[in-house]
Amino acid sequence: MASYAKPLARRKPHAQEHEDPRELLMHDPLPRGQMNAMVMESMHETTPIFWVVAAILAVIVVYTLGYDWYVVIMQGQGVTGELRPDYWGVFLVNTVFWIGISHAGTFISAILRVLKIESRRPFTRAAELMTTFGLVQAGLSIFMHLGRVWLVYWMFPIPNERTIWPDFHSPLMWDLMAITTYLLCSTMYLFLPLIPDLAMSRDRTESGWLKPFYKILALGFRGTEGEWKNLTTAMNIFAFAIIPVMFSVHTIVSWDFAMATRPGWSSTVFGPYFVIGALHSGMAAVAIVLFLLRSTMKHYKYFLRPEAFNTIGMLMLLVSMAWAYFYFNDYIVPWYGGNKWDKILQEYTEKGPLGYLWFTMLFVNIVVPWATLWNKKWRETPWLLAIVGFLINIGMYLERYIIIPVGVTINRMPFTWRQYYPRIEIPLTIGTFSLFLLLYMLASRVIPLIPVWEVQEGQEAHMIRKMGKAEVSTLSDME
Amino acid sequence: MTTNIELPVFTNNSEVELQGKWGMVVDQDLCTGCQACVAACSMENNVPFVGEEDAGYGRAMHWIRIERLWDNTTFPGVKMTSYQPTMCQQCHNAPCEPVCPVYASVHSQSEDLNLQVYNRCVGTRYCGNNCPYQVRAFNWRDYTDARTRPYLTVLQNQLNPDVTVRRRSVMEKCTFCIQRIHGAEDKAKSEGREIRDGEFTSACAQACPANAITFGRLDDPQSAVNKAAAASPSRSRHLLDELQTMPRVTYLTGGV
Numbered sequence: 188m189a190s191y192a193k194p195l196a197r198r199k200p201h202a203q204e205h206e207d208p209r210e211l212l213m214h215d216p217l218p219r220g221q222m223n224a225m226v227m228e229s230m231h232e233t234t235p236i237f238w239v240v241a242a243i244l245a246v247i248v249v250y251t252l253g254y255d256w257y258v259v260i261m262q263g264q265g266v267t268g269e270l271r272p273d274y275w276g277v278f279l280v281n282t283v284f285w286i287g288i289s290h291a292g293t294f295i296s297a298i299l300r301v302l303k304i305e306s307r308r309p310f311t312r313a314a315e316l317m318t319t320f321g322l323v324q325a326g327l328s329i330f331m332h333l334g335r336v337w338l339v340y341w342m343f344p345i346p347n348e349r350t351i352w353p354d355f356h357s358p359l360m361w362d363l364m365a366i367t368t369y370l371l372c373s374t375m376y377l378f379l380p381l382i383p384d385l386a387m388s389r390d391r392t393e394s395g396w397l398k399p400f401y402k403i404l405a406l407g408f409r410g411t412e413g414e415w416k417n418l419t420t421a422m423n424i425f426a427f428a429i430i431p432v433m434f435s436v437h438t439i440v441s442w443d444f445a446m447a448t449r450p451g452w453s454s455t456v457f458g459p460y461f462v463i464g465a466l467h468s469g470m471a472a473v474a475i476v477l478f479l480l481r482s483t484m485k486h487y488k489y490f491l492r493p494e495a496f497n498t499i500g501m502l503m504l505l506v507s508m509a510w511a512y513f514y515f516n517d518y519i520v521p522w523y524g525g526n527k528w529d530k531i532l533q534e535y536t537e538k539g540p541l542g543y544l545w546f547t548m549l550f551v552n553i554v555v556p557w558a559t560l561w562n563k564k565w566r567e568t569p570w571l572l573a574i575v576g577f578l579i580n581i582g583m584y585l586e587r588y589i590i591i592p593v594g595v596t597i598n599r600m601p602f603t604w605r606q607y608y609p610r611i612e613i614p615l616t617i618g619t620f621s622l623f624l625l626l627y628m629l630a631s632r633v634i635p636l637i638p639v640w641e642v643q644e645g646q647e648a649h650m651i652r653k654m655g656k657a658e659v660s661t662l663s664d665m666e
Numbered sequence: 667m668t669t670n671i672e673l674p675v676f677t678n679n680s681e682v683e684l685q686g687k688w689g690m691v692v693d694q695d696l697c698t699g700c701q702a703c704v705a706a707c708s709m710e711n712n713v714p715f716v717g718e719e720d721a722g723y724g725r726a727m728h729w730i731r732i733e734r735l736w737d738n739t740t741f742p743g744v745k746m747t748s749y750q751p752t753m754c755q756q757c758h759n760a761p762c763e764p765v766c767p768v769y770a771s772v773h774s775q776s777e778d779l780n781l782q783v784y785n786r787c788v789g790t791r792y793c794g795n796n797c798p799y800q801v802r803a804f805n806w807r808d809y810t811d812a813r814t815r816p817y818l819t820v821l822q823n824q825l826n827p828d829v830t831v832r833r834r835s836v837m838e839k840c841t842f843c844i845q846r847i848h849g850a851e852d853k854a855k856s857e858g859r860e861i862r863d864g865e866f867t868s869a870c871a872q873a874c875p876a877n878a879i880t881f882g883r884l885d886d887p888q889s890a891v892n893k894a895a896a897a898s899p900s901r902s903r904h905l906l907d908e909l910q911t912m913p914r915v916t917y918l919t920g921g922v
Contacts, residue, residue: 263834265806270724274791334789334835341768356764447796448761602733603800605724
């Protein structure tokens, strides 16, 4: 028996539902040659402002990473602000922060590639490049932290005359292995999808020093059927294989802390908590980078459309919720445990002289994204997303600062409690940020930051069909 | 594959492990907090002077320190607990050891002591972080460089030749005066006998005017440390015993 339901009122269609699919990048194709030319042009057209900014960054890098680091090496770690209970300071905060930033690249390109999220296509490479350059900063920060950095090779398993092997009981060794693996894998994973674009650049570069550069790196790619097949296979293998590597790296970084016998650190929730924290800062950093690329690079407004920011914004909101859950968990575990030192540490974190850091962290990591990113209109506003991303990154930096220097202030010997304040760490931190930006800027002149072939592939697979009166977007799976 | 080293055999001989070899008893009820042990230890072990600025910042490198703590819970602002001389507890299960990536913080199988190999240290400072007693000292600067510290040209005459002078960026800590242990062992060996309890003592125990610190053999039931600990079992405790680090220093407290 059929039943008829009459709507009580005619529902007004929401403004967001009426969206022309033709505004999406995947349904707005351009001829292949024109798109290639656009990417090449935005790579080569450089304004004087670019060189001014690059020069300023280069000066900062040379002064901080050159001179300040020289001072640290020659005079010892005494020029930093570290002291007895705070043996680990801002250098390790930077390390964890940069490894966190580097997570987003792999997350976006591998997980979104495996899950076939189509709006990922234009910005995978921009994110992957962050992985590689972020890991460079993380490695540099570890070296800055090391007291006798010139003996760093003692941590490498090199056969030597005295048969002294590094101690693989130490979480630092696991860390070294994990970061090295991640650096190699992510560089490979950056390189594989780059090959067709390098070949495109090679074909479109007439002369100059970049011609042999492209020629060598493109590995003679001509775009035959067999080459594409091999490339796709290799990329698939790497996309699946790099996901566990990505999760393992930050878990192992968290074990540097979780394996220690310290109140506040010795917690089983640290592994997933750090992974989510890394994604939180990483996604936010991707939003910033995409905004900068969109507003500075010529023609990139065509590629980086609001829908890309929408995807990032949704991920940011999701990760922010997950992070809030794990942060709550980080309170539950000591509460169940009932350890008095954990309790003292928590009270110190919240009510101590640096309590404002804790409050700021919660505000920008939870309140700001939850208050802004629920709205699609706002998510699709690039500058707004960049500001939210910037605030989240501040919050995540504070989170690492609270875990490391603030956390080690409290230990089981109250006589030794002392507060840490950074000294020369501040210019060196600025140095790592400048080096990251500088590397990114220089890379944007050398390699195409948009994976053109992936965009073209996506555009060929997408089609608008009419279903009755509605126009719907369809996707034919080409693989 | 042949190796030219003898790998240590790890056994679970709990009887020996519980006992240990060298130990110390600190009677907090006798301690007057005079800091003589701190001075003696610094002289014996070439602990550098860090200077006024760094010491004020909290980088004094004393291998032993006298802790003063106020018991605010019982009598707010009034009662002070007894002085607590704190040095490396020479844990059997030392948290500082497994975290060192380069085996600079190692366990002596023969003496059951924690050793710090200064030459091997690369300065990750993980051991200092992981030490629950916070008794490790890091050379934040080149405190032994006479070019930047002119007074060292005179003061170097008081350095103990038996002890290494450490350079910057290495971790160091109390060794239970291992140079004295080895000196006594060499002497006993040359005379063809076992080492006798009370034959030598650590610098802090030697300097203590109140005899609050006793140093000696733990594996000898008749030794002074075992007698002192056994004399008042109700007063004896280990620092942070709940961490199961099996420290070799016993504190006596709670008497009058």
